[in-house]
Structure formats: C-alpha cells, structure tokens
Amino acid sequence: MFEIGNSLREARLRQHLEFPEMEQATKIRAKYLRALEDEQFDVLPAQTYVKGFLRSYAEYLGLDGQLYVDEYNSRFVVGEEEAPPRPRRSAPPPSRGAQVQSRVVLLTLLGIAAVTAIVIVAWTWGEPQKKEPVGLGTTPAQTPAVVQPPVAAKTVRLIVTALRGNCWLEVHSGSATGRIIFQGTLERGQRHVFTGRKLWITLDRPENLRTILNGHTRVLPGGGVKTLIVTSRGVRPGV
The missing domain is CATH 2.60.40 (Immunoglobulin-like)
Structure with missing residues (x-):
C-alpha cells in the first residue's frame, strides 16, 4: 500500500513539471490532475474517469499506470452493483386482421390443392376414346375438281x-x-x-x-x- 497522491506529486516535482505543461501534454484539465495528487477523487466526474486519468497521468510521469489503478481499486472501490436485468418484451399477439388474412390464404391453398387432385384423378382414370377404324361407316373424301386456268391469248x-x-x-x-x-x-x-x-x-x-x-x-x-x-x-x- 502506498500514497497515490504523494507518489504522483513527488514524481512530477522531480521532473520539474508544472500543471499547465501537464495539462497540455496529457489533455487532462489541471484541476483534475491536482485532485489526483490530493486524492480528492470525488472531484472527478466518475470512477471510470478516475481510473483513466490516473493511468494516463502515472504513465506520463514514467510510473506503472496499472499499479496505481489497482491501488485505487483496493482502497476506494467497494464493489460495483450489477445492473438489474431488463425484462424481455414478449412479442405482441397478432392482430385480428392478420389472423383473418392467414386463414383466407390457407383456405385458398387448400382449394387449389383439391382442384389439382381432382384433375389428376380424372385424367388418370378416364377411359380413352376409341378411334373408329378407317373405312367403317365413314364417307370417302371426294376429290376436288381441278379447275383449269384460262388459256392466255397469244401475243x-x-x-x-x-x-x-x-x-x-x-x-x-x-x-x-x-x-x-x-x-x-x-x-x-x-x-x-x-x-x-x-x-x-x-x-x-x-x-x-x-x-x-x-x-x-x-x-x-x-x-x-x-x-x-x-x-x-x-x-x-x-x-
């Protein structure tokens, strides 16, 4: 266990760094850097920002950023409450119009299937028509008269x-x-x-x-x- 704030301050002073220079280098506002050194973590917006700022600040000073985050977790983070699970929304029941439309489509398909089955049965079991033999009870076709073209007059x-x-x-x-x-x-x-x-x-x-x-x-x-x-x-x- 070590003092997070004092360790950061000592490392900064050894390198003769000031807050304006640190703010420009780390892109973290000076008041948040000062709050880290004073261990006034409640000044920062949330624990997520505290951990991120703490890691960035320590690593910029040449320190082990993860070590400082672990120290912060062991001393200041009691435990994160798990968010209650969201109730799942059940799908809304189909509307009456959709049910009627589905029934109409189903009845139409059944009707088409029934008609198709009837046609197949009739075609399968129907007796083919008997062809009457040629020459029995039929009238022979008459040969059409050949019309002779008129004889053209000679030139x-x-x-x-x-x-x-x-x-x-x-x-x-x-x-x-x-x-x-x-x-x-x-x-x-x-x-x-x-x-x-x-x-x-x-x-x-x-x-x-x-x-x-x-x-x-x-x-x-x-x-x-x-x-x-x-x-x-x-x-x-x-x-």
Missing part, C-alpha cells in the same frame, strides 16, 4: 419494214380507240416492231411494207388507206 409480234417506199402508220392497242403505240411515217429502209394481243392498224400504201407476223411473212392488200386488225391468227380488214 402478237409484228415486224414491218418499209421495203419499197415510205408508208404512213397509226397503230392502236386492242381497238380503234385504244392506246396509240405508234403514229408517223416509216421511211424507206426503216423497220419497226409492234407487240400486243391485238393491234388495230391504219396505214397508207401498205404495198410498200414487208410484214412478218410471229415469224411468218404476210402480204398486205394494197391500194390507198387501209385499216387492218392483227391478231395471232392472222390479218383481217377492219370495220
């Missing part, structure tokens, strides 16, 4: 050449009032090709022309202005 390919002299031409497609595909004078030596399903031709001096229809030479009637109808079957006078 006219007419090649005219002004072989003996000039020839004036006016060529319509389809009829006398159809679209004009050529109108003008075919001079000697010139050639023109006309195509279509039906050609309506008005011409002057047809005897000057050499005419080839679909690869076959055709002789046109001569003598003045003529109107001709040209199809794949041949050439005939127009009305």
Whole structure:
C-alpha cells in the first residue's frame, strides 16, 4: 500500500513539471490532475474517469499506470452493483386482421390443392376414346375438281419494214380507240416492231411494207388507206 497522491506529486516535482505543461501534454484539465495528487477523487466526474486519468497521468510521469489503478481499486472501490436485468418484451399477439388474412390464404391453398387432385384423378382414370377404324361407316373424301386456268391469248409480234417506199402508220392497242403505240411515217429502209394481243392498224400504201407476223411473212392488200386488225391468227380488214 502506498500514497497515490504523494507518489504522483513527488514524481512530477522531480521532473520539474508544472500543471499547465501537464495539462497540455496529457489533455487532462489541471484541476483534475491536482485532485489526483490530493486524492480528492470525488472531484472527478466518475470512477471510470478516475481510473483513466490516473493511468494516463502515472504513465506520463514514467510510473506503472496499472499499479496505481489497482491501488485505487483496493482502497476506494467497494464493489460495483450489477445492473438489474431488463425484462424481455414478449412479442405482441397478432392482430385480428392478420389472423383473418392467414386463414383466407390457407383456405385458398387448400382449394387449389383439391382442384389439382381432382384433375389428376380424372385424367388418370378416364377411359380413352376409341378411334373408329378407317373405312367403317365413314364417307370417302371426294376429290376436288381441278379447275383449269384460262388459256392466255397469244401475243402478237409484228415486224414491218418499209421495203419499197415510205408508208404512213397509226397503230392502236386492242381497238380503234385504244392506246396509240405508234403514229408517223416509216421511211424507206426503216423497220419497226409492234407487240400486243391485238393491234388495230391504219396505214397508207401498205404495198410498200414487208410484214412478218410471229415469224411468218404476210402480204398486205394494197391500194390507198387501209385499216387492218392483227391478231395471232392472222390479218383481217377492219370495220
């Protein structure tokens, strides 16, 4: 057993240290350091601060801080009372709304399980439908009639050449009032090709022309202005 306060004071004085210097070095207020040397421990806020300040002050002076804390405990600390245990809060009972919701969910799950079981049983024990053999009591399928596509009209390919002299031409497609595909004078030596399903031709001096229809030479009637109808079957006078 030794005097805590006197031991601290003697160590400080041997090192020629003052309280302002000690306060700045230890970060402990000077009045608390003085209270430690005077053993006025009730000036400090609590026992925890007393032990911490005592340890820091002693170690700064080069002393054994734990030795001073043990001395303080043996002389001034009677015993720390244990804090009474806190009563544990019991969980609040579930509300009535939560109970109703839980029951609804449970009933829904049970209903789904029951429907699933019924479907499985019906599918397992149900008798498969018998397939009726082909040819017994069945009407043979009728073969649909094949519709023949209409025969497309042949295309006219007419090649005219002004072989003996000039020839004036006016060529319509389809009829006398159809679209004009050529109108003008075919001079000697010139050639023109006309195509279509039906050609309506008005011409002057047809005897000057050499005419080839679909690869076959055709002789046109001569003598003045003529109107001709040209199809794949041949050439005939127009009305």
